[in-house]
């Protein structure tokens with residue numbers, strides 16, 4: 001579903017927004033089917049949690065990085081409406097996807113409560129620039145219904161935090177149980193992000209928030225986290241895609257993308273002067289099934305020649 005300008009303005013003015021029904025029902029169903037090739041179905045998990053102890057050893061133990069085994073999750077990270085929203089939020093088509101994580105949480109094992117914190121410490125080497133309207137855009141796509149019982153993210157509107165120095169609040173969420181703001185800070189004003197599966201929660205990495213405990217009996221929560229930013233800020237980022245290109249799923253995820261979608265991962269656009277006869281030929285050998293014609297066409301247009309028939 002299209003993400004309106006009003007929703008993006010909310011991210012700018014109060015730090016976050018929630019758009020329900022963001023993922024179409026068919027795609028959501030396909031994504032959920034794929035989830036069970038990665039995580040145990042909740043009923044299977046709760047039949048014998050000991051069998052899956054590695055998933056709940058720590059808060060972050062179950063996180064899985066892009067790319068994924070099936071096509072639906074891999075498409076969801078570049079959903080056209082998400083890319084469109086990122087273009088409008090960042091006011092440029094020149095974007096990076098700088099983090100993709102899938103996170104399944106199951107109740108009963110680990111306590112997912114976190115202190116209030118800001119995420120930016122792991123998203124930039126500097127501090128966020130207050131005057132920069134083109135911020136990093138961090139998103140949680142909810143893949144299961146999130147209720148008060150199933151560990152909603154708790155968020156604090158920036159109106160309650162804007163007087164606090166920007167450096168305050170950058171912590172590893174697990175490392176300091178009280179957090180930099182003190183115990184129970186913002187308890188009265190935090191908002192629980194409860195929403196049905198298929199919703200998207202968008203915020204930015206300066207926003208104070210926390211993960212919360214899964215309070216219900218035998219409940220679970222699944223989210224896909226996808227973060228976008230304007231390209232070329234070398235001090236920002238989180239994951240280096242060449243590392244993930246070693247995954248057995250990389251080719252399946254990457255080859256079907258359009259040339260523009262590949263640029264979101266740092267791949268050179270067809271008109272980039274990286275491309276010459278050698279690089280187009282050899283990249284085509286590396287990615288055997290990739291259609292290299294857009295790269296050839298742009299190359300020939302650049303040097304003023306016709307493609308060989």
Ligand SMILES: O=C(O)CCC(=O)C(=O)O
Nearest residue numbers: 152153173209210211212
């Ligand atoms: O899982 C959540 O709801 C939030 C987690 C979080 O804020 C974090 O790990 O930085």
Ligand SMILES: [Fe+2]
Nearest residue numbers: 118119209210
């Ligand atoms: Fe966080």
